[in-house]
Amino acid sequence: MIRVKAPATAANLGPGFDAVxxxxxxxxxxxxxxxxxxxxxxxxxxQAFSRFASPAGLSFxxxxxxxxxxxxxxxxxxxxxxxxxxxxxxGVEPSIAELLEAGVELEGHPDNLAPAxxxxxxxxxxxxxxxxxxxxPAACIAVIPQNRLQTGAAREALPEAVPHEDAAYSAARAAxxxxxxxxxxxxxxxxxxxxxxxxxYRAAHAPHxxxxxxxxxxxxxxxxxSGSGPTVLVxxxxxxxxxxxxxxxxxxxxxxxxSLAVARTGAGAA
Numbered sequence: 001m002i003r004v005k006a007p008a009t010a011a012n013l014g015p016g017f018d019a020v021x022x023x024x025x026x027x028x029x030x031x032x033x034x035x036x037x038x039x040x041x042x043x044x045x046x047q048a049f050s051r052f053a054s055p056a057g058l059s060f061x062x063x064x065x066x067x068x069x070x071x072x073x074x075x076x077x078x079x080x081x082x083x084x085x086x087x088x089x090x091g092v093e094p095s096i097a098e099l100l101e102a103g104v105e106l107e108g109h110p111d112n113l114a115p116a117x118x119x120x121x122x123x124x125x126x127x128x129x130x131x132x133x134x135x136x137p138a139a140c141i142a143v144i145p146q147n148r149l150q151t152g153a154a155r156e157a158l159p160e161a162v163p164h165e166d167a168a169y170s171a172a173r174a175a176x177x178x179x180x181x182x183x184x185x186x187x188x189x190x191x192x193x194x195x196x197x198x199x200x201y202r203a204a205h206a207p208h209x210x211x212x213x214x215x216x217x218x219x220x221x222x223x224x225x226s227g228s229g230p231t232v233l234v235x236x237x238x239x240x241x242x243x244x245x246x247x248x249x250x251x252x253x254x255x256x257x258x259s260l261a262v263a264r265t266g267a268g269a270a
Contacts, residue, residue: 002032002088006080006267007119008066008260009073010142010233011111014224015173015195021073021122022136023115023263028066028074029270030081032089035059044075044106048082051102053089067256069148071227076112079103080267083117088269096266100129112227119266121181133181135262137189138221139241141234143212143248144256149205149230157201166196186221189235193222206230208252217247 008026012018030045039046039055045062046055062081066074083103087094094102096118100110104127107113114122114129121133173192180188193213203209206229213223219240226233236244241259249257 002085003270004081004085004267005029005270006077006116007263009076009112009115010226011109012225012227013177014193015170016177017197018111019124020177021111021115023119023266024260025263026066026260028077028081029063030085031061032085033059044078045082047106048079048103049086051083052086052092067144069150070144071225071229071231073112073116073227076107076116079107079113080116084267097129101127117266119263134264137180137184137186138235139238140260141236141245141248142226142258142260143208143232143234143252145230147230149228158198159201162197170195170197186237190221193224193235199225202229206232208232217244219244
């Protein structure tokens with residue numbers, strides 16, 4: 001019997017479009033055992049498992065805690081579960097980079113898959129991955145709507161080109177995000193919490209992003225889309241995190257509002 005777990009992830013973190021992601025303490029689990037029945041080969045985790053070992057004659061049982069199609073990396077978690085379980089079944093120990101290479105075609109978004117495998121905050125580029133921080137410089141409160149949003153649909157909303165002014169604006173905020181992570185500086189993280197490459201084009205699916213930014217609760221530093229949305233991440237001062245969470249829960253009673261710590265480890269044995 002093989003039991004593995006993988007965390008939720010949030011990509012982009014605002015201006016880190018298609019490059020930055022963080023693992024969050026919300027875990028899906030997979031148990032692989034003997035089974036005589038057919039295997040659902042359309043399942044992402046099963047397809048990822050088959051990158052290292054044959055799924056024939058096995059059963060795949062899941063515990064799903066990460067809400068689907070909310071911008072919290074449920075598909076990345078599924079791929080990470082399958083990759084790690086398959087490697088265990090095959091008796092091999094691939095590196096994070098090798099796991100990422102094996103699974104990125106299935107997941108399609110390395111900025112989501114990398115933190116699911118490595119934990120912490122990760123930077124990805126051209127097939128490379130670097131874990132750049134163990135934690136964020138501020139507390140993270142997720143505001144999770146009930147409506148779902150498929151990543152493909154959110155991607156289609158993006159334009160083929162943006163004005164030079166918008167590109168420069170986002171490049172500056174991405175640099176601020178990197179500096180905030182490197183220095184562990186909450187003020188720099190607050191300054192980075194804006195984007196013109198993807199968030200404006202996805203705003204219709206997450207109207208609470210603009211509402212939160214227009215009236216940040218006391219103790220909040222800023223907000224960003226989680227992945228392509230519709231979940232919004234709100235950065236908060238560590239000492240005021242609970243106050244911010246309560247204020248957001250009162251303002252958005254129809255949403256699931258919860259604090260999510262950074263997961264220091266990625267997918268592995270449960």
